[in-house]
Amino acid sequence: MVENRPLLNVFSHAVLIVGVALIALPLYVAFVASTHTLETVMRTPMPLWPGDQLLENYSQVLTAGSTRGSKAAVAQMLVNSLMMALVIPLGKITISIVSAFAIVYFRFPLRMFFFWMIFVTLMLPVEVRIIPTFKVIADLGLLNTYTGLTVPLIASATATFLFRQFFMTIPDELAEAARVDGAGPMRFFRDIVLPLSKTSMAALFVIQFIYGWNQYLWPLLVTSEESMYTTVIGIKRMMVGGDAATEWQLVMATAILAMLPPALVVVLMQKWFVKGLVETEK
Amino acid sequence: MASVSFRQVRKTYGDLEVIHGVTVEIADGEFIVIVGPSGCGKSTLLRMVAGLEEITSGEIAIGERVVNRIEPAQRDIAMVFQNYALYPHMTVYENMAYGLKIAKVPRDEIEQRVQKAARILELSDYLKRKPRQLSGGQRQRVAMGRAIVRMPKVYLFDEPLSNLDAKLRAQTRLEIQKLHADLGTTSLFVTHDQVEAMTLAQRMIVMNAGVVEQVGTPEQVYLQPATTFVASFIGSPPMNLVKGVVKGDRFEFGVGSVVLPVAAPRQGPLTLGMRPEHADIVGDDPSGWRLQVEVVEMLGAERLVYGRLCGESFTLRIDAMRPAPRPGDILTLKERPEHLHWFDSDTGMRVPS
Numbered sequence A: 001m002v003e004n005r006p007l008l009n010v011f012s013h014a015v016l017i018v019g020v021a022l023i024a025l026p027l028y029v030a031f032v033a034s035t036h037t038l039e040t041v042m043r044t045p046m047p048l049w050p051g052d053q054l055l056e057n058y059s060q061v062l063t064a065g066s067t068r069g070s071k072a073a074v075a076q077m078l079v080n081s082l083m084m085a086l087v088i089p090l091g092k093i094t095i096s097i098v099s100a101f102a103i104v105y106f107r108f109p110l111r112m113f114f115f116w117m118i119f120v121t122l123m124l125p126v127e128v129r130i131i132p133t134f135k136v137i138a139d140l141g142l143l144n145t146y147t148g149l150t151v152p153l154i155a156s157a158t159a160t161f162l163f164r165q166f167f168m169t170i171p172d173e174l175a176e177a178a179r180v181d182g183a184g185p186m187r188f189f190r191d192i193v194l195p196l197s198k199t200s201m202a203a204l205f206v207i208q209f210i211y212g213w214n215q216y217l218w219p220l221l222v223t224s225e226e227s228m229y230t231t232v233i234g235i236k237r238m239m240v241g242g243d244a245a246t247e248w249q250l251v252m253a254t255a256i257l258a259m260l261p262p263a264l265v266v267v268l269m270q271k272w273f274v275k276g277l278v279e280t281e282k
Numbered sequence B: 001m002a003s004v005s006f007r008q009v010r011k012t013y014g015d016l017e018v019i020h021g022v023t024v025e026i027a028d029g030e031f032i033v034i035v036g037p038s039g040c041g042k043s044t045l046l047r048m049v050a051g052l053e054e055i056t057s058g059e060i061a062i063g064e065r066v067v068n069r070i071e072p073a074q075r076d077i078a079m080v081f082q083n084y085a086l087y088p089h090m091t092v093y094e095n096m097a098y099g100l101k102i103a104k105v106p107r108d109e110i111e112q113r114v115q116k117a118a119r120i121l122e123l124s125d126y127l128k129r130k131p132r133q134l135s136g137g138q139r140q141r142v143a144m145g146r147a148i149v150r151m152p153k154v155y156l157f158d159e160p161l162s163n164l165d166a167k168l169r170a171q172t173r174l175e176i177q178k179l180h181a182d183l184g185t186t187s188l189f190v191t192h193d194q195v196e197a198m199t200l201a202q203r204m205i206v207m208n209a210g211v212v213e214q215v216g217t218p219e220q221v222y223l224q225p226a227t228t229f230v231a232s233f234i235g236s237p238p239m240n241l242v243k244g245v246v247k248g249d250r251f252e253f254g255v256g257s258v259v260l261p262v263a264a265p266r267q268g269p270l271t272l273g274m275r276p277e278h279a280d281i282v283g284d285d286p287s288g289w290r291l292q293v294e295v296v297e298m299l300g301a302e303r304l305v306y307g308r309l310c311g312e313s314f315t316l317r318i319d320a321m322r323p324a325p326r327p328g329d330i331l332t333l334k335e336r337p338e339h340l341h342w343f344d345s346d347t348g349m350r351v352p353s
Helices: A006-033 A038-042 A054-064 A074-105 A111-123 A130-139 A146-154 A157-169 A172-180 A185-196 A198-213 A217-222 A231-238 A248-268 A270-278 B042-050 B092-102 B107-120 B136-148 B166-183 B194-200 B218-223 B228-233
Strands: B004-013 B016-026 B031-035 B057-062 B077-080 B154-158 B186-191 B203-208 B211-216 B240-247 B250-253 B256-259 B268-274 B279-282 B289-298 B302-309 B312-319 B330-335 B340-343
Touching: A006 A248, A038 A248, A054 A074, A054 A248, A074 A111, A074 A146, A074 A157, A074 A185, A074 A198, A074 A231, A074 A248, A111 A157, A130 A146, A130 A217, A146 A217, A157 A198, A172 A185, A172 B077, A185 A198, A198 A248, A198 A270, A217 A231, A231 A248, A248 A270, B004 B042, B016 B042, B016 B211, B031 B042, B031 B194, B042 B057, B042 B077, B042 B154, B042 B186, B042 B203, B077 B136, B092 B107, B092 B136, B107 B136, B136 B166, B166 B194, B186 B194, B194 B218, B203 B218, B203 B228, B211 B218, B211 B228, B228 B240, B228 B268, B228 B340, B240 B312, B250 B268, B302 B330
Parallel strands: B031 B186, B031 B203, B077 B154, B154 B186
Antiparallel strands: B004 B016, B004 B057, B203 B211, B240 B250, B240 B268, B250 B256, B268 B340, B279 B330, B289 B302, B289 B330, B302 B312
């Protein structure tokens, strides 16, 4: 559609700019707050230009956490979060690509039954099964461990379902051609299915990385030692209730730190991510 | 190279039998085309040879070896699929080399075989490309290349030309013929296109509804169709078939009767078949057949005349050099006696004259 209406252009740009500002302003304020001392932050109105405490605040949280709330170093928390955000997607992708492969390409008894079993778990979000899961993890003595943090979140119907749908779009002739070429099932999986699924895997990785990174409820339940806190939990633990004033400049610094890795992953993998969602190489 | 034998081959899906006992012997080095309308079981038959469909009963043998229970890769066959089934993430070279790599053929021999196949198929410049960077015709050639490098005993083609445009199809048809002349490998070629079938086949298998209707050279199939199905399926426009009753030297059908130029094989109800081109227009002959012209189509070298003979529709093919009949004209026809085909009206089987 070719249109040349300057007024409309101005208007639509104005709407877009306002929209971006609405979303970006809180982020900006968080950043500004993380560069001032507590006194400056608490003053009304809060300054809207970055201050000179950037290095002090960030090195403070990274090495020693807050002084009034949680005293765990955020650096350790970032490592914990990264563990979760890496192990969960990698585990999910590994397990679900194999199970989807089995469901699509093999005829075994009760195949559809198992597929529906997996599918039904889609209807059970983490929150619904969190008490029994917690009990299992606690009884296994996995509280405050990486295993306890990640394993219960790895099983994934969504990813299995997604891979199944993708495999079903791979033409049958490709599997048949591979059979005529002498490729056994696992060879076909390795040589044909895996390379074709690359973009889907990348897209899933991005989504699941953010999912793992942003987990809140589950780490809140299974971690009680400061050394096992994830960053998102750390933010919460830095806020102190009651009379003591929360050190907002440190909380905001942690929030910014918590925001960076997912943003980085999205930016770095954007090309793959979009490809995986729109393009199928067949 | 090897012969292929079908012995009472049947295929059922659940209770539904789709192939009703096929018995055909294919000689070593023959180019066989399996032709039939869609759903007749021709692809299923081919896929049973490939080992992609199980054989419900009966036997398929390649050479001396019964292959019923042998994996596709061990059957010494190569298959070209309708949609080519190229591996999208591999280059042309890797696509062709994949089967050999799995078969653990030494690397320099793979290289040599792929290069040779690429030369034959004029793909040498495209070996580093991915399939999606190729045109339809080139992809088709890669699919053939993948079959050639394996040096199989039997080539299986599953409608490999139907995704190409008309011009490319004719050209590829010639290439396949040349290739077969060079390699001399037994080939089974499935198609629903009768032109492809007629031009490529040394012998053709005409199938309908899971039954082999006729096996024979294109000439035999065209000139001596074994059933009314073959008569109407092969040839364009199809053979004129009229059901009627033979009484003495006359054949009664529709709203009248005609004089037969030669005695019918028997009296009573029969179906008469006549190719559109096997009738001559004569001036005035009391024993001639009177065709009332309805529509005339000009095809360049020839004209198709659609009309009614004793009220039944009848098609005539005449040379375009002759004066064109006009709708409403009455033409007097003289059928060539050697080209009348008789079929049993109930079974559709040919009645020898």
